[in-house]
Amino acid sequence: MADLFQTPPDTPPGTAPRPLADRLRPRRIAEVIGQDQVLGPEAPLGVMLASGSLTSLVFWGPPGVGKTTIARLLADETDLHFVQISAIFTGVPDLRKVFEEAKHRRANGQGTLLFVDEIHRFNKAQQDGFLPHMEDGTILLVGATTENPSFELHAALLSRAQVLVLERLALSDLERLAQRAEADIGRALPLDGPAREALLEMADGDGRALLNLIEQVAAWKTETKLDKAALASRLMKRAAKYDKGGDEHYNLISALHKSVRGSDPDAALYWFARMLTGGEDPRYLARRIIRMAVEDIGLADPQAQTVCLHAWETYERLGSPEGELALAQAVTYLALAPKSNAGYVAYKAAMREAKKTGSEPPPKHILNAPTKLMAEQGYGAGYAYDHDAEDGFSGQNYFPETMKRPVLYQPVERGFERELKKRLDYFSKLRARRS
Structure with missing residues (x-):
């Protein structure tokens, strides 16, 4: 039976064992789990590699889906020297050094794939600094970001790179990753079926997080398989990915608003709950709920606005967590209310007429x-x-x-x-x- 923390034979004595996530890092593009929409034979990267023509790229996706790994493998596939930096720790002097070394390599006949993690954290001037080196072939840029490139990256940089969207791993992908981990460890995880599924769900689509969880579970000394309750008592559920100022904030409020507009109270309550569990301010939700009443229900149900205002007032008087129930009831009411945007459309049309007729x-x-x-x-x-x-x-x-x-x-x-x-x-x- 293999040791959980394996050390390769050529590892120098005294070296700490390599983490499971590092040991299982794919060595070829074909070993990458998931992301077929990017890596498949007819997908963008599959076509680029088949034709031997790779362009600068921006990987946009959540953590733990393979952005760094794919960038490293692209360098291997195209015989480019791989350089990795992070926008969090890299300043202008560091960038100058990277560009100078890339120029020297190019003069000696080797190209450079520069992988920039968290590229959205560079300001506009720093992003512009990449442009001449991309244009003259000094570097092939591969940026990685968890934020929407349309908002966070400069237009000039985006015009010179293709944005590829990497998706959170599906449960089937995570299961394949778990099986690969068990093969490396040399034994099956001590979990029954429901507990195993719960472990995959805890990872929340993040492959790196799953391997870290597996590393913990595999280290437990137990003679019997653990059930879901035992797993939950030993492992803390991973917090859902939610950034109140980032993409997840806007994605989830969009999902809530459209579920209300689509008259689906169950979906609306689900997204409402997702935002609350992610730490969203209930007052922000109260404001958005009133906006839904005004924009999507309007005079089809004049009472809807009053229901929302009363729900907000109830929240302010009760506080959390009881006050959220009033907001949830308002969400349900709005989802089931008759819908009309006639007032909203009329208002916008009136604004257009007012601007057109000037000072008549x-x-x-x-x-x-x-x-x-x-x-x-x-x-x-x-x-x-x-x-x-x-x-x-x-x-x-x-x-x-x-x-x-x-x-x-x-x-x-x-x-x-x-x-x-x-x-x-x-x-x-x-x-x-x-x-």
């Missing part, structure tokens, strides 16, 4: 005439007082005289807006009759 004045008949001069100029002349009309509707024009009357608000046949549409149609008929 209101028609004189609806202007007040507090002075004699204004009355002489026709202010208020011909104004019809609506309450004097038989049905309380004069049908007068209230738009600028030079402006063609637009149609801005078009209620839908859902919820309370069905009644509003009846009223709108009624007034439209009266206006047409009296004009």
Whole structure:
């Protein structure tokens, strides 16, 4: 039976044993688990390697999915010298040294693949510093980032590199990785089926995290297989990946908003709970919930806005964790409420009309005439007082005289807006009759 912490035969005496994640690092592209959308025969990197033409790249994806490993293997596959730096620890003097060494290598007939981890942490000027060396072939740049390159990387750099998205590992990928780890260790993990599945889920799509967990489990001295409860008591569940200021924040609030818009209360509650467990401020969620009521429900259910405001007020009075229940109930209410963005669309259309017509004045008949001069100029002349009309509707024009009357608000046949549409149609008929 192999020792858990194996040491290669050529390792110098006294050297610490290599971690499992390091021992299992793939030695060829074909050994990489997952990422078929990037590495497959018809995928971008598969095509590049087959044609022998590699371009500068930016790997965008969560931690532990193989960004560093793939970059290193690309250098091996293309006979480029591999240099790895991190934007966190590298300054301008370090970059100059890297570029000078790459130039020297190039003069001697060898190219350089420069792998920059956390490349989004470089500022605009530092990112621009890569450009001339990319353009003259001194380096082939492979950047890695967990943040959205569209927001974090300079446009000039993005125009010279292809962005490839690496995805979190699926449970099937993690299972393959676990089997590879067991082969290296020389024995199966002491877990029953449900416990094994729970271990894979704890890794949350992160291969490196899974290998670290496996290393802990394999070290336990036990004669029987552990069940899920025993595993949970021995291992702390890995915290879900959530950055309140990064991509996960925006991805999850987008998922919550669209689930509400799609009238799916179960999905909406799930994403709401995901954000809370990730540490999101409930007040931020309260504000976004009100926005959903205004933007996606509107006058189809005028009560929705009030429900959200009351939920926020309840949270402020109760605090956590009980107050979150009021917000959850508001989320459920919104998901099941009739939907209409007619008010939202009308508002945007009104803003466009306002910008287009500039400073056109209101028609004189609806202007007040507090002075004699204004009355002489026709202010208020011909104004019809609506309450004097038989049905309380004069049908007068209230738009600028030079402006063609637009149609801005078009209620839908859902919820309370069905009644509003009846009223709108009624007034439209009266206006047409009296004009």
